[in-house]
Amino acid sequence: MKIRKQQVSIVIPIYNEEGVVGQIYAQIRAVVDSLPHQFKFYYVDDGSDDNTVKEVEALAKKDRRIVLLKLSRNFGHQAALTAGLDIADGEVIISMDGDGQHPPEMIPQMVELVQSGYDIVQTQRMDDVQPFSFKKWTSSLFYKIINKISGTHIMPGAADYRALSRVALNALKSMPEYHRFLRGMVAWLGFSTIILPYQPVDRISGVSKYSISKMINLAINAVFSFSLVPLYIGLSVGGVFLLLAFLEMIYVLSFWVTGNTSTMAPGWSSLMFVLLIIGGTLMVLLGFIGIYVGLIFQEAKRRPVYIIRDEKNGK
Ligand code: UDP
Ligand code: MG
Numbered sequence: 001m002k003i004r005k006q007q008v009s010i011v012i013p014i015y016n017e018e019g020v021v022g023q024i025y026a027q028i029r030a031v032v033d034s035l036p037h038q039f040k041f042y043y044v045d046d047g048s049d050d051n052t053v054k055e056v057e058a059l060a061k062k063d064r065r066i067v068l069l070k071l072s073r074n075f076g077h078q079a080a081l082t083a084g085l086d087i088a089d090g091e092v093i094i095s096m097d098g099d100g101q102h103p104p105e106m107i108p109q110m111v112e113l114v115q116s117g118y119d120i121v122q123t124q125r126m127d128d129v130q131p132f133s134f135k136k137w138t139s140s141l142f143y144k145i146i147n148k149i150s151g152t153h154i155m156p157g158a159a160d161y162r163a164l165s166r167v168a169l170n171a172l173k174s175m176p177e178y179h180r181f182l183r184g185m186v187a188w189l190g191f192s193t194i195i196l197p198y199q200p201v202d203r204i205s206g207v208s209k210y211s212i213s214k215m216i217n218l219a220i221n222a223v224f225s226f227s228l229v230p231l232y233i234g235l236s237v238g239g240v241f242l243l244l245a246f247l248e249m250i251y252v253l254s255f256w257v258t259g260n261t262s263t264m265a266p267g268w269s270s271l272m273f274v275l276l277i278i279g280g281t282l283m284v285l286l287g288f289i290g291i292y293v294g295l296i297f298q299e300a301k302r303r304p305v306y307i308i309r310d311e312k313n314g315k
Helices: 021-032 052-062 077-087 104-115 134-149 166-173 182-189 212-226 229-258 268-300
Strands: 007-014 038-045 066-071 092-095 120-125 158-165 193-198 308-313
Touching (some): 007 104, 021 104, 077 092, 077 166, 077 182, 092 104, 104 120, 104 158, 120 182, 158 166, 182 212, 229 268
Parallel strands (some): 007 038, 007 092, 038 066
Antiparallel strands (some): 120 158
């Protein structure tokens, strides 16, 4: 093994995690203190409006290795994580949630695997033991769909708990997109990857900060930034309708050719049916195109993914 005293950065985005940060910090310390590496902790406060910042500041007073990055408002988990990854300066960079759901006991193994040559150590949440839950069900449905329609394979249960080598992180940092789905982006990168399964732990306290709307947002970012399939759906459905119209034309013409026009029923209901189907399909497809145009518009503005209000360095 080359450098034993490698620097390891741990990036933790936090949003309203008061009462939790101290415990997680203690858990992480209990694991990393016996390791020979130099650790640095990057807490990214994603615009919390409770005591989270104060609690991290109190920790930072005692531990000079803690860096606290405060964003100017709540930008969302993926943006906060990006902010932390952008400033982390270690040779091995680990990202994990600040709510205790990512078991810190895996850190030594993750660091070792990066040192042994893997550029990406990706953890995978094993949900099978848990009883049915809405989150688990929507998550597995989501991965089924995204893997059907996108060219990048994104592993089901992939968590934003992973270790990256410096090379892999630099590659990730070269992807400036505004709509970020880091799990997909990391999978897209390539590099030698190893997967570590883990059993999810319950949150220490507090509630999930992923509201339904945040989950939908993440799913839309993932689907539309990793796939053009929705546009192809539009194209093929449009094609089917054109074909149907063509067939209908032949059918109607056949009445004229055979001189049977008087037997043509005044088919109001079938006409309405066809109109509604075509109208509805057009709307849906326009919606797909609208989403792509909207996303392109937002990317084209080249806005930063996050804005830093303040950086407190333990040094
Ligand atoms: N988080 C964040 N900004 C947000 C939402 C969440 O920084 O807008 C943080 C949160 O504090 C936690 C991590 O991202 O450390 C994962 O969030 P959460 O535990 O709520 O997600 P879940 O585990 O329910 O998917
Ligand atoms: Mg969580």
